Amino acid sequence: MQNINVNGLELSTQILIKEALRRNIEVEILDRGDNFIRLTKDSKVEYIKQATKTSADTYVSSLIMENKKVTKMILKERGIQVPADSTFLSIEEAIMQYDQFAGQNIVIKPKSTNFGKGVVIFKPLDSRVDYYNAIEHAFKYDSSIMVEQFLAGKEYRFLVIGDQTAAVLHRVPANVTGDGVHTIELLVKEKNKSPLRGTGYVTPLEKIKLGEIEKGFLQVQGRDLSDIPNKGETVYLRENSNISTGGDSLDFSDEVLEAYKLIAVKATKAVGAKICGADLMIQDIHAEPNPSNYGIIELNFNPALHIHNFPYQGLNRQVEQKVLDLLGFS
Secondary structure (H helix, E strand, O other), rough: OOOOOOOOHHHHHHHHHHHHHOOOOEEEEEEHOOOEEEEEEEOOOEEEEEEEOOOOOOHHHHHHOOHHHHHHHHHHHHHOOOEEEEEEEOOHHHHOHHHHOOOOEEEEOOOOOOOOOOEEOOOOOHHHHHHHHHHHHHOOOHHHHEEEEOOOOOOEEEEEEEOOEEEEEEOOOOOEEEEOOOOOHHHHHHOOOOEEEEOOOOOOOOOOOOOOHHHHHHHHHHOOOOOOOOOOOEOOOOOOOOOOOOOOOEEOOOOEEEEHHHHHHHHHOOOOOOOEEEEOOOEEEEOOOOOOOOOEEEEEOOOOOHHHHHHOOOOOOHHHHHHHHHHOOO
16 A cells, blocks of 8 residues: 655545545645645546545536525526525625615625635624625625625535535534633633644644634624633634634534435536535424525535544544545545
8 A cells, every 4th residue: 555645735635545545546646735636546547636626526617606696596596595695896885785784684705705704794784884894804805795695594514425415514603612710712722722623624623713703703792802601601703604713513414304415416416516515504404495494505616525524523424435436436
């Protein structure tokens, strides 16, 4: 068996390489910094970047998923529930529409970014100044933004590979649990000591940051880093639930109804993709899908694998095996 040094590679790439080696597939690291590898077995060759950018997906399918507006248009045409939205091309245009959204639960987001970058959530929107600041923040990441209806429920990541949902995670926003003794700041430092947490996607979870977004979210709750939460009290530091911003991952692959898994597959096929991370908001995972119970808020063209293998709570779903199966490596 080859001796491949996987140190420094993203964890998703690491687990894919290890499975490839187990299958006696030749592995070459072409660009370590870019997580770009080549797999060879007999006459078959596949180039893979960041574990899930593969030849199985077309270039245009990734462009569709990158553009949130186009994605939602296509899904809506297929009868898949998506939140209503308005798109703005300038700060001035968006600011003028404050009265249209005041009092509503909304999400402000760049049109074409991932990992929760530039996203701000209001439940409800009750401050003109906060709205203006969120608009300006979103425009730092893109030349156009969306103001979207906030869907009630919990967020779940459905990892679709080929014709099936390979795994489902419920992602919980960055948080700490009080012990009645330590401050929020110290609780975060203690939670970040876990070997599961690191930076740069080389560990299953990312460290919780204490930047302006986290401080601002605490302030909205009437709290700051020096507060001492009650024993057993959960304090959230962000609204968005991305693992990349310190969130926790809980495996729900066996709990979610099959009907929602099929919706994720249908959405993936609608945009012409084979590998996709479909983010659904669901109020009750045990109730049959209906327009008031679920909605797809995003499709992601480069979904992480490692979060499904090393969840904060739950089983290792070994999703790298399904990627190699999809690519035709036995």
